Amino acid sequence: MRATSPAFKDNAAQALADTRLQKALVFTRPTFPSRRAAAVAALPEFESLRDIGRDIKDHTLANLDFYLESWAGKVERAGGKVHWCSTADEARAAVLAICQRVGARTVTKGKSMISEELAINEHLEQHGITPVETDLGEYILQLRREPPSHIIAPAFHLNREDWEESFRASHTELPADRVFADRRDILAEARARLRARFLAADVGITGANFLIAETGSSVIVTNEGNGDLTQTLPRVHIVLASIEKMVPTLEDACTLLRLLARSATGQEMTVYTTFSTGTRRPDELDGPDEYHVVLIDNGRSAMLGSTFQPMLRCIRCAACLNHCPVYFTVGGHAYGWVYPGPMGSVLTPLLIGLDKAGHLPNASTFCGKCESVCPVKIPLPGLMRQWRERQFERHLTSRSARAGLGVWGWLAQRPKDYRRVTQAIAWGLGRLGRKCGRFSSLPLAGNWTSGRDLPAPEGETFFTRYAREQRAGRI
Amino acid sequence: MSRETVLEAIRQGLRRGRLPDEEAAVLRARLAAHPRHVIPARSRLPQSGQVALFVRQVEKEYGTVARVTDFDTVPDAIADYLAAQNLPPAFVLAPHPELRAIPWAARPLLRIREGRAEPTDLLSVQHGYAAAAETGTLMLPSAAARPTTLNLLADNAIVILRTCRVVGALEEAWDLLRAEWQDTATGGFMPRNVMLVTGPSRSADIESTLELGAHGPRRLHVVLVGNDAVAMPGDGGDG
Numbered sequence: 001m002r003a004t005s006p007a008f009k010d011n012a013a014q015a016l017a018d019t020r021l022q023k024a025l026v027f028t029r030p031t032f033p034s035r036r037a038a039a040v041a042a043l044p045e046f047e048s049l050r051d052i053g054r055d056i057k058d059h060t061l062a063n064l065d066f067y068l069e070s071w072a073g074k075v076e077r078a079g080g081k082v083h084w085c086s087t088a089d090e091a092r093a094a095v096l097a098i099c100q101r102v103g104a105r106t107v108t109k110g111k112s113m114i115s116e117e118l119a120i121n122e123h124l125e126q127h128g129i130t131p132v133e134t135d136l137g138e139y140i141l142q143l144r145r146e147p148p149s150h151i152i153a154p155a156f157h158l159n160r161e162d163w164e165e166s167f168r169a170s171h172t173e174l175p176a177d178r179v180f181a182d183r184r185d186i187l188a189e190a191r192a193r194l195r196a197r198f199l200a201a202d203v204g205i206t207g208a209n210f211l212i213a214e215t216g217s218s219v220i221v222t223n224e225g226n227g228d229l230t231q232t233l234p235r236v237h238i239v240l241a242s243i244e245k246m247v248p249t250l251e252d253a254c255t256l257l258r259l260l261a262r263s264a265t266g267q268e269m270t271v272y273t274t275f276s277t278g279t280r281r282p283d284e285l286d287g288p289d290e291y292h293v294v295l296i297d298n299g300r301s302a303m304l305g306s307t308f309q310p311m312l313r314c315i316r317c318a319a320c321l322n323h324c325p326v327y328f329t330v331g332g333h334a335y336g337w338v339y340p341g342p343m344g345s346v347l348t349p350l351l352i353g354l355d356k357a358g359h360l361p362n363a364s365t366f367c368g369k370c371e372s373v374c375p376v377k378i379p380l381p382g383l384m385r386q387w388r389e390r391q392f393e394r395h396l397t398s399r400s401a402r403a404g405l406g407v408w409g410w411l412a413q414r415p416k417d418y419r420r421v422t423q424a425i426a427w428g429l430g431r432l433g434r435k436c437g438r439f440s441s442l443p444l445a446g447n448w449t450s451g452r453d454l455p456a457p458e459g460e461t462f463f464t465r466y467a468r469e470q471r472a473g474r475i
Numbered sequence: 476m477s478r479e480t481v482l483e484a485i486r487q488g489l490r491r492g493r494l495p496d497e498e499a500a501v502l503r504a505r506l507a508a509h510p511r512h513v514i515p516a517r518s519r520l521p522q523s524g525q526v527a528l529f530v531r532q533v534e535k536e537y538g539t540v541a542r543v544t545d546f547d548t549v550p551d552a553i554a555d556y557l558a559a560q561n562l563p564p565a566f567v568l569a570p571h572p573e574l575r576a577i578p579w580a581a582r583p584l585l586r587i588r589e590g591r592a593e594p595t596d597l598l599s600v601q602h603g604y605a606a607a608a609e610t611g612t613l614m615l616p617s618a619a620a621r622p623t624t625l626n627l628l629a630d631n632a633i634v635i636l637r638t639c640r641v642v643g644a645l646e647e648a649w650d651l652l653r654a655e656w657q658d659t660a661t662g663g664f665m666p667r668n669v670m671l672v673t674g675p676s677r678s679a680d681i682e683s684t685l686e687l688g689a690h691g692p693r694r695l696h697v698v699l700v701g702n703d704a705v706a707m708p709g710d711g712g713d714g
Contacts, residue, residue: 043515043517044516045513045516048513049513052512056512062489063494063502064489065485065486065489065493065494066499068481068485069482072478074661077661077663078665078667084477084480084481086481134690136678136689137678153679153683154680155681156680183681183682183684183686187681187686187688191688195690199594213506214506217665223677223678223679223689224677224678224680224690225676225689225690226689226690228626228627228670229627229628229690229691232623232668243485248502250509250646250649251510251646252512254512254645254646255512258515265679267673268532268609268610268673269610269611269673271536271672271676271677272670272671272673272691273612273670273671273673275668275670275671276668277667277668277669278660278661278667279660279667280667281617281619281666281667283619284618284622285590285622286591286622286623287617287623287667295481301488302488303488304489305490306488
């Protein structure tokens with residue numbers, strides 16, 4: 001996937017002007033937080049599970065080589081094969097080689113963000129193999145040639161009219177004047193279309209939410225059942241998994257599963273949570289003859305031992321996106337690469353470079369909501385701040401921003417002067433704004449006020465007020 | 476592309492070489508002991524309470540439950556369900572000894588095929604291995620007697636489950652599998668595929684609004700067999 005992250009500012013401006021997108025954002029914004037809050041309220045142990053979840057992931061990462069080797073041994077014993085890949089190129093080549101060896105013409109796919117990261121669809125298409133996305137959201141995005149805008153609800157930015165338009169344009173064998181009375185009709189049409197695809201596919205590709213060392217299993221969670229049809233019906237099942245998906249035991253997976261669905265959609269458990277371990281056994285009536293896991297590093301090992309290691313705890317639940325005021329103002333596409341929102345703002349610079357993705361860690365108000373809802377307690381604002389510091393050190397920030405920071409830094413080191421200057425500004429703006437209570441334009445802050453108004457200060461600073469209250473003996 | 480390159484990069488990040496033997500032994504012991512973490516209190520109930528919780532949770536997740544006292548009454552329960560849903564009296568049945576032993580002849584109009592599901596099947600009847608009350612989750616491990624396609628392909632899925640197989644937490648369902656199952660290929664307890672199923676298939680991809688029946692079954696119906704008070708023997712006849 002070609003990154004448009006360097007153009008984040010333009011992308012964001014376009015997103016703000018896109019009325020269809022804004023309609024979808026306004027419609028969806030309240031749903032995720034309220035569903036999560038209800039699920040969390042129904043499980044008193046949730047907070048302690050977050051600590052345990054964090055500790056399980058930290059323990060696994062500290063011993064990742066050991067657990068990967070244990071897991072790989074179990075996979076092979078169950079008739080599977082592990083393909084160890086350091087880079088995205090190696091992973092693409094491994095997938096293609098399997099598909100070509102078995103003479104695959106069509107490949108069905110379950111939803112997988114790592115497959116977006118690898119741009120596997122484009123690679124297969126270039127070699128004459130047709131990939132078919134089977135997750136409902138991913139399916140319509142493939143018809144529209146769009147990337148996902150959210151890591152678990154890839155097409156939430158589309159409205160019903162968009163679905164109907166795309167289906168009419170793509171499913172030309174159906175009567176053009178058919179009526180979609182409600183959402184169920186759209187769903188039924190996709191179900192019927194994709195059934196034929198599931199049955200015809202030579203290879204099924206899924207991602208993995210977890211790999212389990214104890215048993216050599218890969219785990220997927222879905223609500224639709226598409227991932228299960230993808231991995232059950234074709235002769236060959238390929239799992240794409242990055243190395244940090246590892247957990248030691250089924251008990252560890254149970255704890256993380258209790259966190260995952262609640263944090264993601266507010267469900268207590270996804271409809272299908274499926275553990276796959278090797279190939280069809282001799283006496284079985286169904287299941288794949290070949291089971292491959294393409295295990296991918298692609299930049300993860302470089303995060304180990306660094307400031308950014310906590311990011312490897314991420315279980316891709318999307319709670320940080322769902323609670324982010326910036327994400328729900330500009331949508332996912334503005335971020336310009338695979339992973340949007342706060343988790344993407346930390347991860348993307350690591351995977352495509354800070355020079356390309358430098359805007360992303362700045363696209364945050366640092367309200368801290370992302371960290372407070374993260375099921376494995378990743379300090380997302382702290383990690384974004386790390387990127388801002390590195391940008392400053394590497395002179396990647398603009399000259400005016402550096403000059404502004406320089407002035408502020410100089411002043412902040414002189415507390416008396418700092419208070420005097422801020423008092424003067426607060427007093428001045430307070431008087432000027434007394435009438436209407438806000439400013440719609442200000443000198444030197446035109447960019448800022450073009451998107452919103454600045455509320456007028458009350459006329460005194462916190463420090464002045466605090467000192468006054470203290471003198472009066474009220475605090 | 477090699478195993479050693481990937482492992483070496485990980486060790487470099489962790490700033491250490493291969494784990495010393497004694498540390499690896501500690502980790503092997505953790506894998507062998509697979510310690511439990513916090514188990515939510517909601518499922519810490521006597522078995523009858525767990526069965527009631529299981530039923531509530533399945534219904535909350537848009538599934539349905541019918542309760543019968545013994546296997547002899549299962550054909551009636553299924554025939555009633557088919558009639559209520561206006562479905563033809565035909566289904567594909569898991570070739571499991573417990574299900575084969577059901578006196579299906581009591582309802583001679585039922586057309587039954589044993590085996591894996593085909594895309595044209597409107598109804599499948601699967602054998603339930605166990606269930607976790609905590610979330611209303613069925614555990615369906617693959618086996619010759621329990622084909623995976625029965626969980627997925629038909630429009631309507633029925634799972635027949637004995638009440639004594641309802642446990643509280645997911646961990647307890649895994650423990651049943653650990654104690655009872657031996658995989659033919661690995662000698663371990665893990666079958667090729669274990670599906671944990673919580674309600675019928677659904678999607679909220681269109682305008683973030685839930686619709687049932689995405690790619691898997693549109694309806695999930697559980698037939699619970701047995702009295703809560705009667706303890707039944709383990710799942711020995713499986714395979």
